[in-house]
Amino acid sequence: MKKFLGFLFVLMLALFSVACSGDNDSNAGNEGKSAKSSEEAGDKEITIAIDQNFITLDPHNAGDTVSIFGIRSMYEGLVSFDENMEIIPALAESYEISDDALTYTFKLREDVTFHDGEPFNAEAVKVNFDRIMDDANNLSAKRSLQFVDSLEVINDNEVAFKLNEPFSAMINKFAMVPMISPKAIEEGTKYVEGNPVGTGTFKFVEWKQGTILEVEKNEDYWGGDQTNVAKVIFSPVPENGSRVAMLKTGEADFVYPMPQQNVKEFENSDDVTIDESPSTIARYVSINTFKDPYSDLKVRQAMNHAVDKEAYLQVVKDGFGHVLDSTMSSETQYYSKQEPYEFDIEKAKALLKEAGYEDGFEAEIWGNTSSETIKGMEFIKQQLAQVNIDVTIKSMEEGTLSDEIYTPEKPEDAKVQMWYVSWSPSSGDADGATRGLFSSEYFPPNGANTAYFDNDQVTNWIKEANATADTKKQEEIYTDLQRTVYSEAPWIFLATDINLAGRSNNLEGVYVAPDGSVNISKAQVK
Amino acid sequence: MWQYLVKRIISLIPLLLVVSFVVFMFIHIIPGDPARLLAGKEATVEEVEMARQSLGLDKPLYEQYFVYLKGLLSGDLGYSIKSGAPVSKLIGDRILPTLGLTFLSILWALIVGILLGIISAVFRNRWPDHLGMFTAVSGISLPNFWVGLVLIQLFSVQLGIFPTGGADGWKSYIMPSFALGAGIMAMIARFTRSSLVDSMKQDYIRMGRAKGLGSGSIVFGHALKNSLIPVVTVAGLQFGFLLGGSVVVETVFSFPGLGTLLIDSIQFRDYPVVQAEILLFAVQFILVNLLIDIVYSFLNPKIRYE
Numbered sequence: 001m002k003k004f005l006g007f008l009f010v011l012m013l014a015l016f017s018v019a020c021s022g023d024n025d026s027n028a029g030n031e032g033k034s035a036k037s038s039e040e041a042g043d044k045e046i047t048i049a050i051d052q053n054f055i056t057l058d059p060h061n062a063g064d065t066v067s068i069f070g071i072r073s074m075y076e077g078l079v080s081f082d083e084n085m086e087i088i089p090a091l092a093e094s095y096e097i098s099d100d101a102l103t104y105t106f107k108l109r110e111d112v113t114f115h116d117g118e119p120f121n122a123e124a125v126k127v128n129f130d131r132i133m134d135d136a137n138n139l140s141a142k143r144s145l146q147f148v149d150s151l152e153v154i155n156d157n158e159v160a161f162k163l164n165e166p167f168s169a170m171i172n173k174f175a176m177v178p179m180i181s182p183k184a185i186e187e188g189t190k191y192v193e194g195n196p197v198g199t200g201t202f203k204f205v206e207w208k209q210g211t212i213l214e215v216e217k218n219e220d221y222w223g224g225d226q227t228n229v230a231k232v233i234f235s236p237v238p239e240n241g242s243r244v245a246m247l248k249t250g251e252a253d254f255v256y257p258m259p260q261q262n263v264k265e266f267e268n269s270d271d272v273t274i275d276e277s278p279s280t281i282a283r284y285v286s287i288n289t290f291k292d293p294y295s296d297l298k299v300r301q302a303m304n305h306a307v308d309k310e311a312y313l314q315v316v317k318d319g320f321g322h323v324l325d326s327t328m329s330s331e332t333q334y335y336s337k338q339e340p341y342e343f344d345i346e347k348a349k350a351l352l353k354e355a356g357y358e359d360g361f362e363a364e365i366w367g368n369t370s371s372e373t374i375k376g377m378e379f380i381k382q383q384l385a386q387v388n389i390d391v392t393i394k395s396m397e398e399g400t401l402s403d404e405i406y407t408p409e410k411p412e413d414a415k416v417q418m419w420y421v422s423w424s425p426s427s428g429d430a431d432g433a434t435r436g437l438f439s440s441e442y443f444p445p446n447g448a449n450t451a452y453f454d455n456d457q458v459t460n461w462i463k464e465a466n467a468t469a470d471t472k473k474q475e476e477i478y479t480d481l482q483r484t485v486y487s488e489a490p491w492i493f494l495a496t497d498i499n500l501a502g503r504s505n506n507l508e509g510v511y512v513a514p515d516g517s518v519n520i521s522k523a524q525v526k
Numbered sequence: 527m528w529q530y531l532v533k534r535i536i537s538l539i540p541l542l543l544v545v546s547f548v549v550f551m552f553i554h555i556i557p558g559d560p561a562r563l564l565a566g567k568e569a570t571v572e573e574v575e576m577a578r579q580s581l582g583l584d585k586p587l588y589e590q591y592f593v594y595l596k597g598l599l600s601g602d603l604g605y606s607i608k609s610g611a612p613v614s615k616l617i618g619d620r621i622l623p624t625l626g627l628t629f630l631s632i633l634w635a636l637i638v639g640i641l642l643g644i645i646s647a648v649f650r651n652r653w654p655d656h657l658g659m660f661t662a663v664s665g666i667s668l669p670n671f672w673v674g675l676v677l678i679q680l681f682s683v684q685l686g687i688f689p690t691g692g693a694d695g696w697k698s699y700i701m702p703s704f705a706l707g708a709g710i711m712a713m714i715a716r717f718t719r720s721s722l723v724d725s726m727k728q729d730y731i732r733m734g735r736a737k738g739l740g741s742g743s744i745v746f747g748h749a750l751k752n753s754l755i756p757v758v759t760v761a762g763l764q765f766g767f768l769l770g771g772s773v774v775v776e777t778v779f780s781f782p783g784l785g786t787l788l789i790d791s792i793q794f795r796d797y798p799v800v801q802a803e804i805l806l807f808a809v810q811f812i813l814v815n816l817l818i819d820i821v822y823s824f825l826n827p828k829i830r831y832e
Binding site: 211242 | 556557558559562563564566567568569570571573574576577580608609610611615616619620675678679682683686689690691692693777778779780782786787790793794795
């Protein structure tokens with residue numbers, strides 16, 4: 001009996017120790033191991049591992065990046081974004097904007113059919129428009145069309161949108177409104193959510209909530225043969241280490257985001273390339289300019305001079321980022337480069353002395369609970385300590401934080417002093433990167449001007465830029481605006497992101513756009 | 527016994543009402559506004575207000591509770607605020623994988639844990655015991671996300687035996703259930719050992735030895751059954767916990783379980799999903815406790831329920 005038990009025991013122990021010892025000797029074989037891909041079988045199927053679940057596949061009701069790019073694999077709008085987020089024609093051959101910026105006329109392509117065989121025409125645009133504008137449907141795409149008053153069907157292949165006020169970002173917003181087959185819309189919202197029918201290069205196959213989204217090549221795509229991939233599987237894998245492991249095992253052919261701390265592992269890899277692409281995400285600390293001592297421009301400038309942005313990039317972003325040298329990322333429309341606040345402790349101290357805060361003051365910084373945010377806030381605390389600003393870090397769970405920031409009715413009720421946060425305009429336009437952030441009409445709870453930045457000139461500029469259809473004029477205004485806001489320092493300007501993706505070398509044509517969306521429409525497997 | 531069962535099950539109803547009320551109040555009282563989160567960061571007050579109205583969140587709390595209760599009693603769990611999908615579907619999609627993972631984890635933890643416990647007790651204070659308990663302590667101390675990542679590195683990246691994650695086929699259940707069960711196995715081993723060591727000191731064991739029974743018959747025939755009551759308690763409680771899903775292990779293995787759904791929903795203040803899930807956990811926990819009580823009576827016939 002004892003012998004038998006002893007044997008069992010040794011066996012179990014052996015099994016357990018095998019399982020646990022993997023960590024030590026596992027690194028050795030990594031480098032040479034090939035990322036075997038599913039293409040070996042010749043069926044040209046790729047898997048894309050991403051960090052979040054799809055929330056919805058209703059193209060008129062998606063707000064998160066992941067849902068949006070999942071949808072974009074199957075749907076198209078009248079116009080769309082290219083890889084630099086410039087507007088290019090899609091379902092519309094061309095468009096015209098009237099001089100008063102109130103009428104947008106689109107000439108539609110005539111050779112397009114939806115995946116279910118329905119023709120794409122002016123009537124289809126109308127059905128989509130009506131669906132979005134119907135209050136009962138309560139769709140988020142309505143916000144993209146908030147300035148649209150009506151839609152006029154001119155003929156079978158021409159439509160005109162009439163605006164009730166000019167809006168400089170309008171054309172970008174049309175790229176945010178994909179067209180659904182009228183027949184699918186007829187079936188109702190529940191049907192649309194579960195059965196995407198668009199015009200894109202890929203067709204819907206299956207979506208298992210919380211696991212995968214599967215799409216297959218649309219052989220009848222109007223734009224011809226864009227891809228040689230028969231099937232694409234999007235697989236949400238939230239854990240960084242697991243996502244990276246999938247790239248190593250070949251279970252995934254494209255991984256986004258690639259965790260910055262894992263990039264080194266692939267430096268000498270023959271099978272995997274790390275793709276870096278610019279991002280529209282701007283990282284900053286908003287300073288409540290309504291509160292003392294932050295109401296003093298010198299104090300805010302001193303804070304900007306006290307933070308070493310290059311060190312920030314190294315410490316917090318592992319070197320993957322650029323200094324934020326304007327109020328928006330370089331990938332945003334009408335971006336204009338400013339001279340960054342140089343890191344100069346003496347200058348910061350002198351400015352604080354002029355402002356009467358030679359001995360510094362106590363401050364509070366808020367942020368969410370993500371480890372990168374906490375690291376960033378600790379960095380700011382340490383930097384500002386050099387000029388005797390004693391920062392207390394308050395890290396709050398996202399829902400609570402959002403409540404604290406957005407519920408105060410009046411600027412004087414706001415408790416926030418500094419907020420460590422990021423911003424990216426959803427459609428890459430200058431209006432989205434300024435109006436909600438710097439117009440005095442957009443203090444919380446009405447908008448995201450959490451710096452309570454109050455400058456009449458800036459508020460007027462924002463209105464002026466919207467009121468004109470002249471892009472030259474718009475560019476001038478936004479250039480002036482960026483210069484003014486940057487010099488007024490309502491933020492500590494930190495960095496813009498770099499999008500990092502891991503790609504198997506036999507895959508090409510898949511890329512991450514500046515807004516963080518993965519584009520597969522031209523995927524090619526070698 | 528049957529009468530007792532029926533009584534226990536009927537007593538579930540008031541308990542669940544209380545749970546539903548407490549959960550509802552707590553989730554609504556904590557700060558955070560799903561209307562704001564739904565409307566997005568660029569939303570204006572009007573848009574947030576519109577979202578709030580469409581969600582019915584502008585009504586007084588007691589009214590919202592009765593609407594919820596009415597739906598609940600007619601079997602309607604409502605719709606997710608975040609995705610608009612029916613809550614029953616969201617939970618339904620994840621309940622089977624979670625159940626499968628839970629059963630597998632508990633099963634191997636019980637088998638290995640009890641065996642390890644027996645070996646340690648039989649060889650008490652000798653090297654098999656020390657090694658066994660070392661294994662058990664390791665099982666408890668190693669964080670399960672770490673075990674998970676090590677398993678992925680070894681069995682997926684190096685050996686290519688198991689997939690890194692997902693819930694497709696039995697292969698994808700092996701590593702997560704190992705990571706989840708390791709701690710429980712260790713706990714069961716320790717409880718089995720100490721309980722069995724106690725039993726072995728009892729008079730009836732000495733009596734058995736005096737009668738000349740073999741060690742196998744003493745351990746398996748007499749001592750073990752009496753030692754299993756605390757083990758069943760521990761295993762049962764762990765079983766209940768696992769049914770709620772494990773956020774950490776689900777995240778590491780991208781496993782579509784209930785744990786990550788709950789955390790996502792709490793972060794988004796997705797009230798209907800949170801309420802339904804916690805209610806489900808309450809039911810599961812109560813049923814597991816009932817099951818434990820029944821197992822007691824099998825292990826020790828002196829325990830009778832009227």
